[in-house]
Amino acid sequence: MKKIICIPFCFFLFISLAKAGGPWPQFKGKAYIKLSEWWLTFDQHYTSTGGIDPNITTGIFNTSIYAEYGFTNKLTGIIYAPLLSRNYMNNQVSATTQEILIKGEAVNFFGDIDLGVKYGLTKKGAKVPISASLILGLPTGKSSAGSSGQLQTGDGEFNQLIQIDAGTGFQLGKKKKVNSYVSAYLGFNNRTKKYSEEFRYGFEFGSGFFKNKLWLVGKVNAIESFKNGATAEDITSTSIFSNNSEYISYSLEAAYYFTKKVGMSLSYASAFRGEIIAAAPSYSVGVFLDLSK
Numbered sequence: 001m002k003k004i005i006c007i008p009f010c011f012f013l014f015i016s017l018a019k020a021g022g023p024w025p026q027f028k029g030k031a032y033i034k035l036s037e038w039w040l041t042f043d044q045h046y047t048s049t050g051g052i053d054p055n056i057t058t059g060i061f062n063t064s065i066y067a068e069y070g071f072t073n074k075l076t077g078i079i080y081a082p083l084l085s086r087n088y089m090n091n092q093v094s095a096t097t098q099e100i101l102i103k104g105e106a107v108n109f110f111g112d113i114d115l116g117v118k119y120g121l122t123k124k125g126a127k128v129p130i131s132a133s134l135i136l137g138l139p140t141g142k143s144s145a146g147s148s149g150q151l152q153t154g155d156g157e158f159n160q161l162i163q164i165d166a167g168t169g170f171q172l173g174k175k176k177k178v179n180s181y182v183s184a185y186l187g188f189n190n191r192t193k194k195y196s197e198e199f200r201y202g203f204e205f206g207s208g209f210f211k212n213k214l215w216l217v218g219k220v221n222a223i224e225s226f227k228n229g230a231t232a233e234d235i236t237s238t239s240i241f242s243n244n245s246e247y248i249s250y251s252l253e254a255a256y257y258f259t260k261k262v263g264m265s266l267s268y269a270s271a272f273r274g275e276i277i278a279a280a281p282s283y284s285v286g287v288f289l290d291l292s293k
Contacts, residue, residue, distance in 0.1 A: 082111025
Protein backbone atom coordinates (compact mmCIF):
# COMPACT_ATOMS: atom_id res chain seq x y z
CA MET A 1 0.00 0.00 0.00
CA LYS A 2 1.29 3.46 -0.86
CA LYS A 3 1.91 5.77 2.03
CA ILE A 4 -0.83 8.36 2.47
CA ILE A 5 0.41 11.93 2.26
CA CYS A 6 -1.74 15.05 2.33
CA ILE A 7 -1.69 18.78 2.71
CA PRO A 8 -1.03 20.54 6.05
CA PHE A 9 -3.92 22.95 5.60
CA CYS A 10 -5.18 23.35 9.17
CA PHE A 11 -2.74 26.04 10.32
CA PHE A 12 -2.45 27.98 7.12
CA LEU A 13 -4.87 27.58 4.28
CA PHE A 14 -7.83 26.81 6.60
CA ILE A 15 -7.20 30.06 8.43
CA SER A 16 -6.57 32.20 5.37
CA LEU A 17 -9.96 31.17 3.99
CA ALA A 18 -11.77 31.59 7.29
CA LYS A 19 -10.53 34.94 8.57
CA ALA A 20 -11.18 38.61 8.05
CA GLY A 21 -7.40 39.09 8.09
CA GLY A 22 -5.18 41.78 6.58
CA PRO A 23 -3.19 44.53 8.34
CA TRP A 24 -6.27 46.14 9.90
CA PRO A 25 -6.79 45.45 13.64
CA GLN A 26 -10.32 45.60 14.99
CA PHE A 27 -11.29 48.79 16.83
CA LYS A 28 -11.69 48.53 20.58
CA GLY A 29 -14.76 46.48 21.50
CA LYS A 30 -15.43 45.45 17.87
CA ALA A 31 -15.43 41.85 16.62
CA TYR A 32 -15.71 39.51 13.67
CA ILE A 33 -16.95 35.91 14.09
CA LYS A 34 -17.24 33.19 11.47
CA LEU A 35 -18.51 29.61 11.61
CA SER A 36 -17.44 27.58 8.59
CA GLU A 37 -17.21 24.11 7.08
CA TRP A 38 -14.12 23.24 5.05
CA TRP A 39 -13.58 19.98 3.19
CA LEU A 40 -11.14 18.21 0.90
CA THR A 41 -11.46 14.80 -0.79
CA PHE A 42 -8.58 13.41 -2.84
CA ASP A 43 -7.24 10.23 -4.40
CA GLN A 44 -3.86 11.55 -5.53
CA HIS A 45 -1.10 13.73 -4.08
CA TYR A 46 1.99 15.68 -5.08
CA THR A 47 5.20 13.82 -4.26
CA SER A 48 8.40 15.28 -2.78
CA THR A 49 9.61 15.97 -6.33
CA GLY A 50 6.40 17.68 -7.46
CA GLY A 51 5.01 14.70 -9.39
CA ILE A 52 1.59 13.18 -8.79
CA ASP A 53 0.96 9.71 -7.34
CA PRO A 54 -2.34 7.93 -6.51
CA ASN A 55 -3.49 7.10 -2.98
CA ILE A 56 -6.49 5.62 -1.20
CA THR A 57 -9.41 8.05 -1.37
CA THR A 58 -9.09 10.23 1.70
CA GLY A 59 -11.31 12.98 3.08
CA ILE A 60 -10.91 15.75 5.61
CA PHE A 61 -13.77 17.85 7.02
CA ASN A 62 -13.32 20.73 9.48
CA THR A 63 -16.14 22.52 11.27
CA SER A 64 -14.46 25.56 12.76
CA ILE A 65 -14.95 28.95 14.33
CA TYR A 66 -12.76 31.97 13.70
CA ALA A 67 -13.00 35.18 15.74
CA GLU A 68 -11.27 38.53 16.10
CA TYR A 69 -11.83 40.96 19.00
CA GLY A 70 -10.36 44.43 19.49
CA PHE A 71 -8.86 44.81 22.97
CA THR A 72 -7.66 48.29 21.97
CA ASN A 73 -7.66 50.19 18.69
CA LYS A 74 -4.27 48.64 17.93
CA LEU A 75 -4.36 45.24 19.64
CA THR A 76 -6.66 42.47 18.37
CA GLY A 77 -7.08 38.97 19.78
CA ILE A 78 -7.49 36.06 17.33
CA ILE A 79 -8.72 32.50 17.74
CA TYR A 80 -9.20 29.70 15.21
CA ALA A 81 -10.76 26.54 16.66
CA PRO A 82 -11.74 23.42 14.69
CA LEU A 83 -14.68 22.30 16.82
CA LEU A 84 -14.96 19.03 14.92
CA SER A 85 -12.36 17.57 12.59
CA ARG A 86 -13.09 14.38 10.64
CA ASN A 87 -10.42 12.46 8.76
CA TYR A 88 -11.31 9.26 6.92
CA MET A 89 -9.88 6.76 4.45
CA ASN A 90 -12.04 4.58 2.19
CA ASN A 91 -11.66 0.82 1.84
CA GLN A 92 -8.67 -0.37 -0.17
CA VAL A 93 -10.14 -2.75 -2.74
CA SER A 94 -8.34 -5.27 -4.97
CA ALA A 95 -8.53 -4.24 -8.63
CA THR A 96 -8.78 -7.88 -9.75
CA THR A 97 -10.94 -9.64 -7.14
CA GLN A 98 -12.77 -6.61 -5.71
CA GLU A 99 -11.99 -7.90 -2.23
CA ILE A 100 -11.47 -5.43 0.58
CA LEU A 101 -7.74 -5.54 1.34
CA ILE A 102 -7.76 -2.89 4.05
CA LYS A 103 -10.96 -1.72 5.72
CA GLY A 104 -11.65 2.01 5.74
CA GLU A 105 -11.42 3.99 8.98
CA ALA A 106 -12.31 7.41 10.35
CA VAL A 107 -11.52 9.62 13.32
CA ASN A 108 -13.64 12.48 14.72
CA PHE A 109 -12.14 14.84 17.29
CA PHE A 110 -11.12 18.43 18.00
CA GLY A 111 -8.54 19.98 15.72
CA ASP A 112 -5.45 21.99 16.66
CA ILE A 113 -6.38 25.44 17.99
CA ASP A 114 -4.62 28.68 17.01
CA LEU A 115 -4.44 31.59 19.46
CA GLY A 116 -2.89 34.89 18.51
CA VAL A 117 -2.68 38.66 18.64
CA LYS A 118 -2.36 41.30 15.93
CA TYR A 119 -0.82 44.70 16.66
CA GLY A 120 -1.08 47.79 14.45
CA LEU A 121 2.38 49.29 13.87
CA THR A 122 1.24 52.42 12.03
CA LYS A 123 -0.84 55.37 13.16
CA LYS A 124 -4.59 55.53 12.62
CA GLY A 125 -5.39 56.75 9.12
CA ALA A 126 -2.07 55.67 7.60
CA LYS A 127 -2.24 55.27 3.83
CA VAL A 128 -0.47 51.90 4.04
CA PRO A 129 -1.25 50.32 7.42
CA ILE A 130 1.18 47.69 8.71
CA SER A 131 0.58 45.17 11.47
CA ALA A 132 2.49 42.39 13.21
CA SER A 133 0.94 39.12 14.40
CA LEU A 134 1.97 36.28 16.67
CA ILE A 135 -0.02 33.06 16.24
CA LEU A 136 0.49 30.07 18.56
CA GLY A 137 -0.55 26.64 17.26
CA LEU A 138 -1.70 24.47 20.17
CA PRO A 139 -1.56 20.64 19.84
CA THR A 140 -5.17 20.03 20.92
CA GLY A 141 -6.09 17.49 18.22
CA LYS A 142 -5.30 13.79 17.89
CA SER A 143 -1.84 13.21 16.43
CA SER A 144 -2.35 9.49 15.75
CA ALA A 145 -5.47 7.35 15.33
CA GLY A 146 -6.68 4.31 13.42
CA SER A 147 -4.96 0.95 13.05
CA SER A 148 -2.11 2.48 11.00
CA GLY A 149 -1.83 5.68 13.05
CA GLN A 150 -2.31 7.74 9.88
CA LEU A 151 -5.63 9.32 10.86
CA GLN A 152 -5.12 12.66 12.58
CA THR A 153 -6.91 15.85 13.58
CA GLY A 154 -3.67 17.52 14.69
CA ASP A 155 0.09 17.09 14.36
CA GLY A 156 0.99 17.01 18.06
CA GLU A 157 3.48 19.88 17.85
CA PHE A 158 3.50 23.44 19.24
CA ASN A 159 4.32 26.03 16.60
CA GLN A 160 4.80 29.80 16.62
CA LEU A 161 4.08 31.98 13.60
CA ILE A 162 5.37 35.57 13.36
CA GLN A 163 3.80 37.55 10.51
CA ILE A 164 3.91 41.06 9.06
CA ASP A 165 0.93 42.37 7.03
CA ALA A 166 0.66 45.51 4.92
CA GLY A 167 -2.12 46.81 2.70
CA THR A 168 -4.19 49.71 1.49
CA GLY A 169 -7.73 50.56 0.48
CA PHE A 170 -8.69 52.38 -2.71
CA GLN A 171 -11.48 52.86 -5.26
CA LEU A 172 -11.71 51.50 -8.78
CA GLY A 173 -13.62 53.15 -11.62
CA LYS A 174 -14.52 56.74 -12.47
CA LYS A 175 -18.30 57.00 -12.57
CA LYS A 176 -19.31 54.04 -10.43
CA LYS A 177 -16.49 53.74 -7.93
CA VAL A 178 -15.89 50.33 -6.38
CA ASN A 179 -14.35 50.09 -2.92
CA SER A 180 -11.33 47.77 -3.09
CA TYR A 181 -8.26 46.75 -1.14
CA VAL A 182 -4.99 44.91 -1.57
CA SER A 183 -2.77 43.38 1.12
CA ALA A 184 0.30 41.18 1.42
CA TYR A 185 2.14 39.37 4.19
CA LEU A 186 5.42 37.67 5.11
CA GLY A 187 5.78 35.15 7.91
CA PHE A 188 8.09 32.70 9.65
CA ASN A 189 6.67 29.59 11.32
CA ASN A 190 8.79 27.86 13.96
CA ARG A 191 7.73 24.22 14.44
CA THR A 192 8.73 21.64 17.04
CA LYS A 193 9.03 17.83 17.27
CA LYS A 194 11.20 17.36 14.18
CA TYR A 195 8.96 19.41 11.85
CA SER A 196 10.69 21.84 9.49
CA GLU A 197 10.48 25.59 9.90
CA GLU A 198 8.60 27.44 7.18
CA PHE A 199 8.70 30.73 5.29
CA ARG A 200 5.22 31.95 4.36
CA TYR A 201 3.99 34.71 2.07
CA GLY A 202 0.92 35.76 0.14
CA PHE A 203 -1.32 38.53 -1.05
CA GLU A 204 -4.99 39.20 -1.66
CA PHE A 205 -7.19 41.57 -3.60
CA GLY A 206 -10.86 42.30 -2.92
CA SER A 207 -13.65 44.53 -4.22
CA GLY A 208 -17.11 45.36 -2.88
CA PHE A 209 -20.19 45.55 -5.14
CA PHE A 210 -23.85 46.53 -4.71
CA LYS A 211 -23.05 49.07 -1.99
CA ASN A 212 -20.54 46.69 -0.41
CA LYS A 213 -23.07 43.88 0.06
CA LEU A 214 -21.07 41.51 -2.14
CA TRP A 215 -17.31 41.15 -1.73
CA LEU A 216 -15.23 39.16 -4.23
CA VAL A 217 -11.75 38.21 -3.07
CA GLY A 218 -8.78 36.49 -4.71
CA LYS A 219 -5.84 35.18 -2.68
CA VAL A 220 -2.45 33.58 -3.25
CA ASN A 221 -0.76 31.82 -0.33
CA ALA A 222 2.56 30.00 -0.22
CA ILE A 223 4.69 27.89 2.09
CA GLU A 224 8.39 27.28 1.46
CA SER A 225 9.89 24.68 3.79
CA PHE A 226 13.37 25.06 5.26
CA LYS A 227 13.51 21.24 5.04
CA ASN A 228 15.55 21.15 8.22
CA GLY A 229 13.38 18.69 10.12
CA ALA A 230 12.99 14.93 10.08
CA THR A 231 12.13 13.10 6.88
CA ALA A 232 8.51 12.10 6.33
CA GLU A 233 9.38 8.50 7.29
CA ASP A 234 10.58 9.66 10.72
CA ILE A 235 7.21 11.24 11.54
CA THR A 236 4.75 8.71 13.00
CA SER A 237 1.88 9.64 10.70
CA THR A 238 1.29 11.94 7.74
CA SER A 239 -2.45 11.64 7.28
CA ILE A 240 -3.12 15.35 7.89
CA PHE A 241 0.14 17.13 8.62
CA SER A 242 3.14 16.26 6.47
CA ASN A 243 6.68 17.37 7.07
CA ASN A 244 8.72 19.34 4.50
CA SER A 245 5.57 20.34 2.59
CA GLU A 246 5.56 23.21 0.11
CA TYR A 247 2.93 24.78 -2.09
CA ILE A 248 1.72 27.87 -3.87
CA SER A 249 -2.08 27.99 -3.74
CA TYR A 250 -4.80 30.27 -5.01
CA SER A 251 -8.33 30.79 -3.73
CA LEU A 252 -11.47 32.60 -4.80
CA GLU A 253 -14.03 33.73 -2.23
CA ALA A 254 -17.40 35.47 -2.33
CA ALA A 255 -18.95 37.00 0.79
CA TYR A 256 -22.49 38.40 0.79
CA TYR A 257 -24.04 40.57 3.52
CA PHE A 258 -27.73 39.74 4.05
CA THR A 259 -27.89 42.49 6.65
CA LYS A 260 -25.39 45.11 7.78
CA LYS A 261 -23.74 42.57 10.08
CA VAL A 262 -24.75 39.05 8.99
CA GLY A 263 -23.50 37.31 5.88
CA MET A 264 -22.45 34.12 4.14
CA SER A 265 -19.27 33.16 2.28
CA LEU A 266 -18.26 30.54 -0.29
CA SER A 267 -14.72 29.70 -1.33
CA TYR A 268 -12.68 27.46 -3.61
CA ALA A 269 -8.95 26.77 -3.35
CA SER A 270 -6.37 24.79 -5.28
CA ALA A 271 -2.61 24.76 -5.91
CA PHE A 272 -0.36 25.99 -8.71
CA ARG A 273 2.38 23.66 -7.52
CA GLY A 274 3.09 21.45 -4.53
CA GLU A 275 5.32 18.98 -2.76
CA ILE A 276 3.84 16.43 -0.34
CA ILE A 277 0.33 17.90 -0.55
CA ALA A 278 -3.03 16.71 -1.81
CA ALA A 279 -3.58 17.14 -5.55
CA ALA A 280 -7.23 18.20 -5.35
CA PRO A 281 -9.23 21.39 -4.70
CA SER A 282 -10.83 22.27 -1.38
CA TYR A 283 -14.11 24.03 -0.64
CA SER A 284 -15.55 26.08 2.20
CA VAL A 285 -18.90 27.55 3.18
CA GLY A 286 -19.50 29.78 6.20
CA VAL A 287 -21.72 32.27 7.96
CA PHE A 288 -20.31 35.32 9.70
CA LEU A 289 -21.24 38.05 12.12
CA ASP A 290 -19.41 41.29 11.39
CA LEU A 291 -19.56 43.47 14.51
CA SER A 292 -16.84 45.81 13.31
CA LYS A 293 -19.39 48.22 11.83
